Amino acid sequence: MNAHVQFPSTSGALSAPSRRQEIENGVAKACSRIAPLWPLKHFVAVNPFLGFADQPFAATAAALRRVAKIDMLAPRQFYRAAIASGVIDDAALAEALARAPQDIDRPADVAALKRAVAEDPVKNSRPPAAVSTVAEILDALADGDRQASLVGFMIEEISKWCAAYFDEGQASWRMPQRALAPYAAWRRTARFDLSAEAMGVANFRKTVLSLPEDPVETIQAVVEKLRIPPRAVEDYLLRTLLDIGGWAAYARYLVWNSELKGEPNDTLVQLLAIRVAYGYGLFKARTDMAFHSAWARAMTEAVSTPLDHRLNGDPDLAVDLILQDAYEIAFQKKFYARLSSRREARLDAPRPALQAAFCIDVRSEVFRRALETVWPQAQTVGFAGFFGFPIEYVPIGHLRGGAQCPVLLKPAFTICEAVEAVSPAQERRILDLRLLRRRAAKAWKAFKLSAVSSFAFVETVGLSYAVKIVSDSFGLTRPAPDPNLDGLDPRVLARVGPRLDPRVVGERTTGLDAAQRLAMAEAVLTAMSMTDGFSRLVLLAGHGSTTVNNPHASGLDCGACGGHTGEANARVAAGVLNDPGVRAGLRGKGVFVPEDTWFLAALHDTTTDEVKILDEAAAPASYRDDIARLKERLAAAAALARLERAALLGVEKGPATRRKIVARSRDWSQVRPEWGLAGNAAFIAAPRARTAGLDLAGRAFLHSYDAAKDEDGKVLELIMTAPMVVASWINLQYFGSTTNNRVFGSGNKTLHNVVGQLGVLEGNGGDLRTGLPLQSVHDGKRFVHEPLRLNVFIEAPEAAMEAVLQKHGNVRALVENGWLHLNALHADGRIRRFHALGDWRDVAAGRQAA
Known part of the structure; x- marks a missing residue:
């Protein structure tokens, strides 16, 4: 040197x-500082800023600029357009400016702020990377x-x-x-x-x-x-x-x-x-x-x-952070007005015609509202879609399964899929047939893809695929078979389900014993605030998505089920809750489930809004008419939900709406079969009466919670440490994929190539891409998702929420560092926002509805 x-x-x-x-x-x-990336087979939403949660939102924006010249906020023109269109008004700008720290280089007043907004940041004016x-x-x-x-x-x-x-x-x-x-x-x-x-x-x-x-x-x-x-x-x-x-x-x-x-x-x-x-x-x-x-x-x-807390003396960053705050304040005022307009009604109602528990996923809000519209006597409940059963579910013929629970948890039980009412020898024959079909398919694929035989394959049988290609292209057939039909005769499929009885498989113990079933049942019903007033039918509806030719398909399934559909969890939960031994044990714990109450599992397809009843044949014959009526109402609700989603999907409303939406789910060229969780902006934990009748436009995670039934605050603690955190992960993934898709997203999905069955490259090289494809947040002309940090509303005593924050440092960091906004709902309609421990302030609601 x-x-x-x-x-x-x-x-x-x-x-x-x-x-x-x-x-x-x-x-x-x-x-x-690095956030994890789950592989494609169970791709789930992850907060891309997870490693920075221990420091403030603004300081993280400064740190990423300082260390790697990465922007985590939207470009200046995004906020300029929001001001021009009236989305951000002067009142929001003034409030955001007032909230900004005094020790940063910032505009002196709203007029100065608007002059700064009118100009793009000077290129290369920011401090160099650290x-x-x-x-x-x-x-x-x-x-x-x-x-x-x-x-x-x-x-x-x-x-x-x-x-x-x-x-x-x-x-x-x-x-x-x-x-x-x-x-x-x-x-x-x-x-x-x-x-x-x-x-x-x-x-x-x-x-x-x-x-x-x-x-x-x-x-x-x-x-x-x-x-x-x-x-x-x-x-x-x-x-x-x-x-x-x-x-x-x-x-x-x-x-x-x-x-x-x-x-x-x-x-x-x-x-x-x-x-x-x-x-x-x-x-x-x-x-x-x-x-x-x-x-x-x-x-x-x-x-x-480093001077991250002072934004590194970067006035352009200070302006952008103030604009982001103003953008969120403008949304909050409208949303506050909507929630404040609704007073919770606690009425002694007759026994409901149906209780239907759906995942808290924002897509469920649309369907729940539709079901309540077509069947006013029904009650809907919101709960994390794994229904409180953290299981590893092993499909028939597999040695290992996937974790059907939030990625924050480790599966506590292993449940195996099995064929009911057959002898061990018959089950073995079914398994052998399934394995044989898999091996044959694997060998055929290897032949098609090998270095030498691939040429012979194309020359010999290539043209025979022409009919299949045409039918797939017009949505007449599926480009890929339904994975649930993997090697099983359709006549047998209806008899396949989770085996709950304990047994030893290899070196593992599977199933649930009597004590575990009772403990899980009590915990689940308590967490759902469902300990009395049971209807004759209780529907447990997991959810999944139908899509083809989509590497990120599991990201449209249930995040609470680890990027899988919620079918397994719903079936396990229903099986446990229908167990006579569990019912007897619950009575001993003060939870009285009527003898004529039957729990029924279902799967909500969020692409088509079809709801499929599972294990219908297991229900007693006396429920035949009830289930038939349920199917009619679910079909009517699905039609209503599809009409609402059709506008955003660009599908014309009319008699052909259902056919067109179903066709999208089978179209291998469709880059937006559904919008997933785009638009998510709020998390509400309260009795359904607080939000019933409100059109929340599929933008809110809805978790049922009754503080009056939670004297020790254990359910509140569970909600704030698990569903609320997971919702924040989802929200921040959509935030990052919208504000800077090049860094926090996965780019143009039409250019994706799957690598190692793990993730995607954009094109034929470069780094593994993280986050969501651009098409998941943008419709080709505009962003469909608005980059807003999660607004959390919980109907619970403020002291109880503070107790959870003081006990769990990671949750406290999310709130105090501004990664989400925490609000307390009060029975008189007031909403109070958390500023610091012991400091909750009434919010001012805007006039315009959200």
Whole structure:
């Protein structure tokens, strides 16, 4: 290295163990900032800012700009258009300005704020990133020659390696080094990989192989060799992870799953070592003065102390944050007015004709309102769609299943699918047939895709697929078969269901014993505030989505069921609650379920709004007329719900509405079979009487909660620590995918290619993409989702909510750091907003309805 280049001082006289500990702390902090990415088979919404929840929303916006030049707010023109259209008025701007901290560089008044809004931020005026990467410096020295981008090349190479290493069965030929830990496997591969040297990176293999074999030691060695200032180490490591943010997020998911099981997992640390080593290989390849002078300057600039709480002296960021607040204030005033207009009615009503429990998912709000319209004597209930049963559900013929519960939880029970009323020998024959069909399908697929036989396949039978292609294209047939029909004779399918009885399968105990069933039943009914007043029929409706040719299909299923449909949970819950032994046990605990009450499982298809009754044949014959009437009312509600959704889908209302919506669910070219949870903006935990009759436009998560039945506050604690947090995850994923889809979303879904059966690439390379496709939040002309932080409304004593916040630091951080807005509903219609512990203030409602 040239002797005239001066670097800032590093950590000095620290001992070797102290340096190791310092690096481990920096690594742990950087890795903790990465949010997990669930694979496609159970893709669920994740808060992309999860790792920053311990600091304020505004400080996170500043930190992401400082560390990686990432914007987490909408572009300035978005807010400018909202002001021009009247969505944001002067009153909202004034209130947002008044809320802004006094110690930041901000406009003096509304007039000054509006002058700032009229101008786009000056390009390159923001402070430089806290610490640069080697590849970034090299790209800058390339003077804009993007064909020679080493950032892009490095990301591409690491991404290709990750795709091969983490592959879950898509590749025909598997990487032979997969048995090794990631960093060791990458080093083994690097011995033979000439790609970097072909790009002009001299001695790349020799350089990376000269680094230690231990991943943490490698990170420490590179930090020291690059002369990263101590206070910039965490920023540097986070910045390098963000370069491969998609694969880092998948590695974080693997770590998350291991943590749920109490097992160690350093996959993300290993991936960080790969990325750091790659950067060092680029560094060592350059010996010229221009590069080393630029690197020395970058390290000198990295010494500056972060000022995230002061927004790093960035007036443009201060303006954008004020505009975001104003945008949310304008929405809140309208929503406050809508909720305040409704007074809760506590009337002694006769026995309801039906009680129907739906998931709190915002799509259920539309159907619940439709059902209550066509059947006023029915009551609907909102509860997390896994119905309180955290199970692993193993489909028939499988050894392992998927977690049918929120990803915050670990499955507590394993339930196996089985064929009812057959002998073990008959069940074995059915299983053997199913496995045979699977193996035949797998062999046929391998033949079609192999390197040699694929050509013979196309030449020989390619034209025979013409009829199938035409029928699929016109929506006459399904491009893919229903997975529920996998190898089962349709005559047998009706007899397949969850086996609840305890038994040992291999090394695992499956099913539920009598004590577990009783405990779960009591917990579920208490959590739903459903401990009396039962109707003759109680419907438990899980939900799922119908779509084809959609890698993110599981993201449209039930997030509370771990990215699966809610069918299994609804059937298990109904089976337990119909158990005579459970009923007797409940009476001993003061919960009296009438003898003539029958729990019925169902599945709500959120794409078509069809509701399918499950296990109908198991119901006693005396319920035949009740179920027939239920089907009629569900069909009428579905028709009403479809009419409401049709406008947003661009489907013409009329006699053909149902046919067109069903066709969308079968159309392999349809990029928007439904809108999912787009538009979500509120979470309401209160008796249904608080919101019944209000048109919430499918924008609210509705959780039933009666504080009068929750004397010890346990149900409130459960709601605030689980459903509310999950709703916030969903809300913030939609927020990030809307404000900056390039970073927090997955881009254009028409360009997606599935990689490793894990995730998608946009195009044929680059990093693994996270978040939602652009088409999930944008209709081609405008954003359908509004980037609003979740507005939470709970009808409960303020002191009880504060007790939950004080007990659970992660929930308190979400509220106090501004990741969601917490409000208390009062019986007299007042709404009071949380500002700090002991500080709740009445809100002012606007005149216009939301």
